Amino acid sequence: MTVLKKRSGKPYRVLVVDDDQDILDLIKITLERWEDMDIEVFTSTDPESGLGLLKFGKFDMILSDHRMAGMTGVELLSYVKEKYPNIIRVLITAYSELELARDAINRAKVDLYIEKPWTRDQMRADIKKVLEEVNSKREVDSPTSAGTQGSTGESEEVELEDGKAYLFKEKHPKVFYRKGLERIKTSGEGLIISRMHPNKAVEVFETESLNVNIYWLTKMNEEKAINPANLEIIADMIIRYYEKDGKTVILDGIESLINDNSFKRLHGFIDNIVDIASMKEGVFLTGFDPGVLPERELATIENKMKTFSF
Numbered sequence: 001m002t003v004l005k006k007r008s009g010k011p012y013r014v015l016v017v018d019d020d021q022d023i024l025d026l027i028k029i030t031l032e033r034w035e036d037m038d039i040e041v042f043t044s045t046d047p048e049s050g051l052g053l054l055k056f057g058k059f060d061m062i063l064s065d066h067r068m069a070g071m072t073g074v075e076l077l078s079y080v081k082e083k084y085p086n087i088i089r090v091l092i093t094a095y096s097e098l099e100l101a102r103d104a105i106n107r108a109k110v111d112l113y114i115e116k117p118w119t120r121d122q123m124r125a126d127i128k129k130v131l132e133e134v135n136s137k138r139e140v141d142s143p144t145s146a147g148t149q150g151s152t153g154e155s156e157e158v159e160l161e162d163g164k165a166y167l168f169k170e171k172h173p174k175v176f177y178r179k180g181l182e183r184i185k186t187s188g189e190g191l192i193i194s195r196m197h198p199n200k201a202v203e204v205f206e207t208e209s210l211n212v213n214i215y216w217l218t219k220m221n222e223e224k225a226i227n228p229a230n231l232e233i234i235a236d237m238i239i240r241y242y243e244k245d246g247k248t249v250i251l252d253g254i255e256s257l258i259n260d261n262s263f264k265r266l267h268g269f270i271d272n273i274v275d276i277a278s279m280k281e282g283v284f285l286t287g288f289d290p291g292v293l294p295e296r297e298l299a300t301i302e303n304k305m306k307t308f309s310f
Helices: 020-030 047-056 075-085 098-107 120-141 174-187 198-205 231-243 254-260 263-279 295-301
Strands: 012-017 039-044 061-065 088-096 112-116 164-169 189-194 209-218 249-250 284-286 308-309
Touching: 012 020, 012 047, 020 039, 020 120, 039 047, 047 061, 047 075, 061 075, 075 088, 075 098, 075 254, 088 120, 112 120, 120 254, 164 174, 164 263, 174 249, 174 284, 189 198, 189 231, 198 209, 231 249, 231 263, 249 263, 254 263, 254 284, 263 284, 263 295
Parallel strands: 012 039, 012 061, 061 088, 088 112, 164 284, 164 308, 189 209, 189 249, 249 284
Antiparallel strands: none
16 A cells, blocks of 8 residues: 655644544544555644644644634634645535635635534545645646656657547546646636635636636535536536537546446446547546546446546
8 A cells, every 4th residue: 555645755744723622632543543644643722822833843734623712713724824825724614604615715715625524534535635636736836747657658748639538547636637727728718627616726727817617526505516426417517518619628526426426327427428528529637546446447437538547
């Protein structure tokens, strides 16, 4: 098993702030006793003390509950955004607090919401995904990130053709994002379905000046949100986009679709999207960690798309 660490080889340093010590202990156990990730957890029951820890140590991520005495989670993460913009910001809050979610998007630019009541597996999956996404974006922006070697050769050799569907198998979705965004920026338009909130995705993908529609794969009931269990709605959205002469679809979130649907439904969904992309001369890109599917099911999906491994 490959344990995910930072490029430096050191563990990720995570600060967790919650005024309930029992919750802090539970989160600490959830993250530190995780075989797939190398994480060192620091905790604080007081937001002010948590900010003090940030002054004396370098952290990769902060998780904060919202409802705390003295300072709310949104207030804390907003301060972190201003003083420590490179720290990944995670807010833990109740599903029903939609106005809070909007406030956090606007003020704190949170990278991830974790809804209460959370489960161990869901918290781990969400945190792993956001670490990979944010770190991949930093690598994409770095001049040293070009030329990632995969089984197909250098990433620059990946050329996208009209009427084709592409599957990028990579643990960190770096080449997948880079190639899709290059095409969208060339054409000036596209459709992105992502596990990032649309406001955050616009900031990360730098699509403000482009005609790009971004939708959020989430179970939250919010504008531009799509429940990953609603494959028919997702398929209809993509099909209508292609029928209006749309050129490029980026789907980031196959793992969510796998978790919320049977493989038979997922396979039918992919068949339909690949066929319509071919008929309309569009391009469809998706990518995921190949370890989430058994080899037989993975081979079935690969059979429908041109596949690159990195």
